[in-house]
Amino acid sequence: MPERRASDSAVSCRLCHIRHISDWKVLRDDELDELSTGVIRREYASGETVYSIGDTNSGVYCISGGSVGVRKLDEQGNSVLLHLAYPGDTLGYRSFLLSGEHKTSAEALGPTVICHMDSRTISAILERNPELGLQFLRRAASEIDQAHTALMNSLTLCNRARFLHLLLFLIKRHGRLVEDGARFIELPLSRRDLASMIGTRHETVSRIIARLEAEGIARFSGRRVMVPRMDALVAELDSHLAN
Amino acid sequence: MPERRASDSAVSCRLCHIRHISDWKVLRDDELDELSTGVIRREYASGETVYSIGDTNSGVYCISGGSVGVRKLDEQGNSVLLHLAYPGDTLGYRSFLLSGEHKTSAEALGPTVICHMDSRTISAILERNPELGLQFLRRAASEIDQAHTALMNSLTLCNRARFLHLLLFLIKRHGRLVEDGARFIELPLSRRDLASMIGTRHETVSRIIARLEAEGIARFSGRRVMVPRMDALVAELDSHLAN
């Protein structure tokens, strides 16, 4: 539960650069000002925890910059990266709505800036402006779609196809176009986390990567990846889907 | 998009036996009466389709009796049973909210009664009563949790554990206590559907079943299953989780 501290500066959601991307875009100026009074803006270092599984909810988080990994742990210590979140995304609204504990953990994947919105402030706005509720509802609806698609993929695709799928997503989100058709990306995830996202062991990920290198589809060096021809990668993925 | 027909009778949501279980429990009497004007109640035979993937949404469905399977299909014809729904559950609200096409199909798993609520009527009520939106939101939130748990299971558990997990769920939902500690259940799903829920082939399900029989944990005869000792089944499942 974040507390206001010396390093935190006053926040104006009205002036926020993601104002028109985030869920709060449905609020009027005066409501945004009201929201701002309940906001604490804070920077997180790479790997730092935003909230942990089991914590009691204290409001919602709005990602302003960077990226966040949402992780689920089971009783035996298995860890799965369920979801990656980016600027404009809202975190923790499920436990907020069900007014319970966090069922997942969230951690910064790199230097990240996140605003925390106080429960009371949000409840108040939510009560008066049904549009915000509907906006959350739309977010929830599309998050269910995402989860279902991920479930479908994990149930029907082989490890290699799932890895290609993930790589493609990461390139879209984190990649840079270097020259015609070639992409460069600095992976935001460790091998272990890549593995946990597709439901396999890190050794298997290593082997998949080794094969992709041998086939000339991508060159890996630590977390740095160069994909010389995107269409080759896409074709590879398609061939798996087609079979 | 269901049309009113001779066999359909007028409906009063106010008198509905699931009134206090369903999402509509947050509505006042007069709102329920308004809702009723947009409702068509209909019976479905086992296996009958409620809506299909790709259909444009025409409102939401409220399950009154029976059970429904929610299925997702991919481009290659893979079919996965994502979710089972029961009386009091609302279906199709995601595509309603995102006002798009259905991304899943739904079919009756046995003789089932479902009410269809007209888009316009719901929109009207939703606009006036924010409580309904919040109720949908709570439903969506818990559905996300479910989907995440399912995803976690599919990524970390082996086929056998997933099958035991599913069997346990089905017994809880559809099982009958026959004598102290023993349960009987008539499975609502074919082997293929059982397989598609845990992401494996139907042959593998057959083999898992054969092993459970050999170990004396359950006796299968077609869709009829007898579990002599529930604690043995639970212990089996736990031992898999523990490893």
Added chain:
DNA sequence: CGCCAGGTTGATTTCGCTCAAGCAATGTGG
């Protein structure tokens, strides 16, 4: 310098998929 976390690679084994055959129950047309 040694330690450690993260990553790679190899050997072995297990699990589950594929292909294929066979069986029982049910339906259908002659």
Added chain:
DNA sequence: CCACATTGCTTGAGCGAAATCAACCTGGCG
């Protein structure tokens, strides 16, 4: 009513993918 197809399920043999166990490498850090 029977021959025949169809559907759902089971079983077997072979193979491939991936888990497991283990060794080893590498870069960062006290």
